[in-house]
Amino acid sequence: MSSRDNILNKIKAAQPDPTELPSAPQNPIRYDDPVGKFSEMINLNGGVAELANNWQDIRVRLDTTFNEFSNRATTIPFLADWADFSLNVEDPHELELINVAVIEGAFGVAENGAIWVSEKHVSHRVLPFITQYLGIVIRRNEIVNTMHEAMERVNISESGWGCFIAGPSKTADIEQSLVIGAHGARGLSVYLLNDH
Amino acid sequence: MYKAETDHARASEAFNSDESYVNWHDETLWFVRQKRDKAAFQIPEWEVLRDTASRIKHYVLSHMHELLVEFEKKALANGVQVHWAADASEHNRIVGEIIQKHKVTRMVKSKSMLTEECHLNEYLTGLGIEVVDTDLGERIVQLREEPPSHIVLPAIHLKKKDIGDLFHKHLGTEAGATDPQYLTEAARQHLREKFVTRRVALTGVNFAVAETGGFMVCTNEGNADMGAHLADVHIACMGFEKLIPQAEHLGVFLRLLARSATGQPITTYSSYFQSPRPGQEMHIVIVDNGRSTQLGRPDFRNSLKCIRCGACMNTCPVYRRSGGHSYHNAVAGPIGSILAPNLDMTKNADLPFASTLCGSCSNVCPVKIDIHDQLYKWRQVLAKGGYVPATKTMGIKTMAAVLSQPRFYQWSGKLGRTVMRALPGVTNNSLNPWYKQREMPDPPKESFRDWYIRNRGGK
Numbered sequence: 001m002s003s004r005d006n007i008l009n010k011i012k013a014a015q016p017d018p019t020e021l022p023s024a025p026q027n028p029i030r031y032d033d034p035v036g037k038f039s040e041m042i043n044l045n046g047g048v049a050e051l052a053n054n055w056q057d058i059r060v061r062l063d064t065t066f067n068e069f070s071n072r073a074t075t076i077p078f079l080a081d082w083a084d085f086s087l088n089v090e091d092p093h094e095l096e097l098i099n100v101a102v103i104e105g106a107f108g109v110a111e112n113g114a115i116w117v118s119e120k121h122v123s124h125r126v127l128p129f130i131t132q133y134l135g136i137v138i139r140r141n142e143i144v145n146t147m148h149e150a151m152e153r154v155n156i157s158e159s160g161w162g163c164f165i166a167g168p169s170k171t172a173d174i175e176q177s178l179v180i181g182a183h184g185a186r187g188l189s190v191y192l193l194n195d196h
Numbered sequence: 197m198y199k200a201e202t203d204h205a206r207a208s209e210a211f212n213s214d215e216s217y218v219n220w221h222d223e224t225l226w227f228v229r230q231k232r233d234k235a236a237f238q239i240p241e242w243e244v245l246r247d248t249a250s251r252i253k254h255y256v257l258s259h260m261h262e263l264l265v266e267f268e269k270k271a272l273a274n275g276v277q278v279h280w281a282a283d284a285s286e287h288n289r290i291v292g293e294i295i296q297k298h299k300v301t302r303m304v305k306s307k308s309m310l311t312e313e314c315h316l317n318e319y320l321t322g323l324g325i326e327v328v329d330t331d332l333g334e335r336i337v338q339l340r341e342e343p344p345s346h347i348v349l350p351a352i353h354l355k356k357k358d359i360g361d362l363f364h365k366h367l368g369t370e371a372g373a374t375d376p377q378y379l380t381e382a383a384r385q386h387l388r389e390k391f392v393t394r395r396v397a398l399t400g401v402n403f404a405v406a407e408t409g410g411f412m413v414c415t416n417e418g419n420a421d422m423g424a425h426l427a428d429v430h431i432a433c434m435g436f437e438k439l440i441p442q443a444e445h446l447g448v449f450l451r452l453l454a455r456s457a458t459g460q461p462i463t464t465y466s467s468y469f470q471s472p473r474p475g476q477e478m479h480i481v482i483v484d485n486g487r488s489t490q491l492g493r494p495d496f497r498n499s500l501k502c503i504r505c506g507a508c509m510n511t512c513p514v515y516r517r518s519g520g521h522s523y524h525n526a527v528a529g530p531i532g533s534i535l536a537p538n539l540d541m542t543k544n545a546d547l548p549f550a551s552t553l554c555g556s557c558s559n560v561c562p563v564k565i566d567i568h569d570q571l572y573k574w575r576q577v578l579a580k581g582g583y584v585p586a587t588k589t590m591g592i593k594t595m596a597a598v599l600s601q602p603r604f605y606q607w608s609g610k611l612g613r614t615v616m617r618a619l620p621g622v623t624n625n626s627l628n629p630w631y632k633q634r635e636m637p638d639p640p641k642e643s644f645r646d647w648y649i650r651n652r653g654g655k
Contacts, residue, residue, distance in 0.1 A: 010492075147447040
């Protein structure tokens, strides 16, 4: 018998009597000001959240914040002429040269500052990790309260891969001292776009 | 019958030799525990969440067979190759064969306690495959040629000076440098080179979703994603208990995991893999290695609910004052002490005794495992099986004789107090295991019984 069948048979013989699946917690926390809470959590996680009135406003902020960097990449059509690095490459290793990448996120989660980014929002899965600095644009009316609402919106079969990104890469593995910029992005700027 | 090579108390002697170091370790972990409390208290429905998570996991235990079959079917349909390993050696062989098939001799690996349990690194090194652990803490302990001392904070036993010296030797940082920012930057540069040149990446799995065939990997550093998205081959290894029924349950577990682990509201990256990117090969290795035996033990099966947050370690008064290495098992602390005897009763018989049974572990556990009850139950199983040293069995028998006879108990207490006052050397000597690294308390003037009769007598 294969290991597969062996393991499955042993499990079948060992598993306890069936129990019911519980429902999700009723009435999870809701925030009076989800955008405010979301911004607070992004900042707590080591990122920078900024309100932006329109795309032009974001463009101006990018110019100010990342003025000194070349190798800027984006998947957002409006910012195409801001970028100087083409994402039209086959081998993801070439993205190692990128200093700043700006992408869109699907929605944000107020309770923890997490932003859902899926394969639809990036040219390559590695883009938000390999770039030195990351910018994410998110619409202000796309902030949900908790992870329960968040998972209602995630359909992984549409994209094959996705990630909740809640801040810049960080570590505290050296004597519990927080250091921003472990292996992924050294900084995260989140632009909360007013969608009117 | 009792033939353990070491025991927890003996193994913690070196750790306990420096009191200020022990105090530092104790306080550092207690600080993490306090951060956990602060994060948990911000969620009004925290206790409901813990209860829900525990019941979801119970559903998983009771439907494990069906859920695994469903998960496999979905994963295969997603273009993922699924492997099954009965034990550690089969797991290692499967991983080794995948790597060798691609004629690769160097790989990167992100955190996976399962591969620690299976001693994968040693096995692959034996095949001539170089493994680089990419989590900063794991890289540190790998360079020191020692195992992680904590499942979430692998290098928590080290001070920054130790790491500065280590990096000076291996990564060429300046001698005497201890700035965490500087040392982390050096590791970043060192490991970026590995990420962009290695073609095989291995990751662990935090949650595997039966409904979608997908799996989630959580990190703060981004090392799992850097490795997996750049590699031609992604191998994800999981114990079968990582399964959850539906994607919506990720909402429950992601709310609990990081808050319980480090007090963060969520890990920086919670990466949900379902299918390989075009041109990539993705493998999932599902491992038993004793888990089906544990599933069949009614008193101990709840230990399989564990989501590896480490909260029980951070709160444990014994773990904080003895360090992870004294548990001589891949998973240390209270949860490790109820998992380890299942793997090997002879080697790990000491671990359920490395506890005060205070119950703090059970109180912080995000999936409400009855950890301290299981520690207590393991003691009985191990004593009955003859795995406990004769001195301990004799001590317990003596104690039972004293405690079951009230007059004898009174007389013994009185004698003990008198002897300890008159001749403290009788207890305060190196033959008494309770005196090691501890001060014995001053004996009280009278027993509680005497005090009670004197103060409350007749009422």
